[in-house]
Amino acid sequence: MTSAWRRAWPRIRHWLYWTHRWLGIGGCLLFAMWFVSGVVMMYVGYPNLTDEERLAGLAPLRFEQAAVSPAAALVALNAQPPRRMVLEMQGGNNPEPVWRIVDARGGRHTVSARDGHVPGPVDAAQAEAIARAFSGRAGAHWAETLERDQWTVPQGLDPLRPLHRIEVGDAAGTELYVSSRSGEVVRDTTRSERLWNWLGSVPHWIYFTPLRADPPLWHDVVVWLSGACIVSAVTGIVIGILRVRLRRRFRNGAVTPYTGWMAWHHIAGLIGGFFVLTWIVSGWLSMNPNGWFQRGLVDAAVMARYTGAGTSPFPWPPASLPTGEGAAAPREAVPLWFDGKPLLQLRDAQAYVRVIDAATGAIASISREDILRAAPRLRPGSAVTQATLQAREDFHWYGHHRERIVPVWRLQFDDPARSWIYIDPASGQVVGSNDSNSRLRRWLFNAAHSLDFPWLIQYRPAWDIVMWLLSIIGAVASASGVVIGWRRLLRKPRSSALPGAQRVLRRS
Structure with a gap:
């Protein structure tokens, strides 16, 4: 350590403690709320008509x-x-x-x-x-x-x-x-x-009606609160590492100089600090700050060229009206086009899908060659480098809290964005897409925040056990921080000639 750094270190350390202390007083309240509400959200999602x-x-x-x-x-x-x-x-x-x-x-x-x-x-x-x-x-x-x-x-x-x-x-x-x-x-x-969401999604997303009604304001509030909590977590991890002794222990043989709630906060923070930081950073990234993770979409004109929609009037009524009894009777019909061919997609009360040729009434048949012939229209000037009929979910095409079509065609393009486009083999429709930017976001947000790795979520309750364990550790670190912060606020100020960081050094 250079002499300049040695002279500056007490002041740096003082501000490190000061920043963690005062950001942590509010930050630990948010952390504790996020951990508890996150567990609720594992089982009860935000109300939605599926x-x-x-x-x-x-x-x-x-x-x-x-x-x-x-x-x-x-x-x-x-x-x-x-x-x-x-x-x-x-x-x-x-x-x-x-x-x-x-x-x-x-x-x-x-x-x-x-x-x-x-x-x-x-x-x-x-x-x-x-x-x-x-x-x-x-x-x-x-x-x-x-x-x-x-x-x-x-x-x-x-x-x-x-x-x-x-x-x-x-x-x-x-x-x-x-x-x-x-x-x-x-x-x-x-x-x-409604009851569980007051304990889950509403506080977790800071989703209160007056705030959420103003999307830019809500976005900024969440981004700045998350940013402050990131600083609190980083300073806490640094302090936790500085204050732990694994070899030359403190006088009582402990690895921490603290007792009581401070000891709980220190040890739980050391064990779960990485995951606390991972979750808060990934949550912050989910808000797409500065538009870092914008994804290139297929525009309407390109999609029209791909499907051939409007090249001729859609035949109506269809050549053969579908029938069914009870729950098997069609509940909705969606007119579609693929490569200039009119199709009718039908779904019954159980969401079972049938796709028929609207001109002939026969079940639609779309081959690999048909899809590969039409696919270059989705990315003009680029070629399909790989076409895979994906029979099961994987890291980038998975359900967890939503349904995914399988099997599905995954087409990989050689365009600058390295696009992957997913095609429903029954109807030829584009059902999803991603690019190198969104695949990076998949790692930085979904994988880091929800731990939704296919090998984990496919073997529940393994995923539940891991999420519960990490959430409990994070909740202990956060709850102990809340108690410490509350006691700090109630403490009467004491005068001292020594900066806070130096007092800590003297006690150790």
Whole structure:
């Protein structure tokens, strides 16, 4: 150690302790909350209407009533080729098939497939009737109409607001949210979900309605709070290493100079400090600070060239109307194109998928050669270097808290971004993509934050045991820090001629 460094070290050490102490007082509260709420989130996710729940609530499609073709529905809206179109039944006092249309800007529209009219806003009485048909509960009743509440804050619901909240009246305390613009049921919650989310997602994501309603403000609050906690964790790890003695121990034979809560904080922090830091840094990265992890997407024009959408009118009605009884009856129909060929994707109440050739009524058949012939249109000027029919999930294509299509074609391109594009072999549709940037984010956030390695999550409860163990260690380190910080705040100031770091040195 040079003489200059030796002279500067006491002052550096003083500021190291000072920074950790005062950032840690608030930071440990956040850490403790994040560890406890993170365990809750392992088992109870944020309320969301899953595809399975939505399809189970829809009535079987009545194709014989769907006289309006996809092209005619777009004409009724004076709309450009959409991002997505779905035919489904809209319940209520007068059930009818409707086209649900998502335009290129994300706007949501509804057109009657019976006569082509564009329905007006859905009032409370209509929303109540829709919810009764969806839930099968005659006692479902309207509670209020709102712009947003705690369970509808995500910006993805903005095109559907205002929302009608409907109390279903079942033992689970289910509430449904019906869009006043489209008549869609867009969210459901239960009493249990709402309770556990106050202990899980809401505090973990700092997801309080007034703050989350302002996305830029919410983003900045989370980024800066996480950044301060990173500094607290780093300084704590450094101090923990400086204060531990594994060989030349302290007078009582201990590896730490502290006792009581300070000893718990020191030892738990040393054992779990790396994971505490890993989790807080990965959580900070999940907010994509400075836009470091922007991903190149396939734009609408490129996608249209790939699918061949709009090259000819979509045949309507389809050549062969699909049938089925009970849960096997189609609940939704999605018109698709692949390489200029019209397809109809059908899903029943159990989310089972069938894809038929809309022109012939036969089950669609898409070969490897068909996909490889069309694929270069997705990345003009680049070539497919590898095409793999992936039969199982792997590190980059996995479900955990969401469904993934398998088998799936993985196409690797030689473009500058080193893109991987995933293609559904049944329909030829793009179902996912990543590039070198997003694959790096997969390591830095998903793997580091959720420990969702395939070899671990496929053998639960191994994943649960690891997450619980690390969370308990982190919670002990954080809770002891909260106690220490509280006692520090209550302590009366004492005058001393020595800086804090020097006093610590004298005591050891």
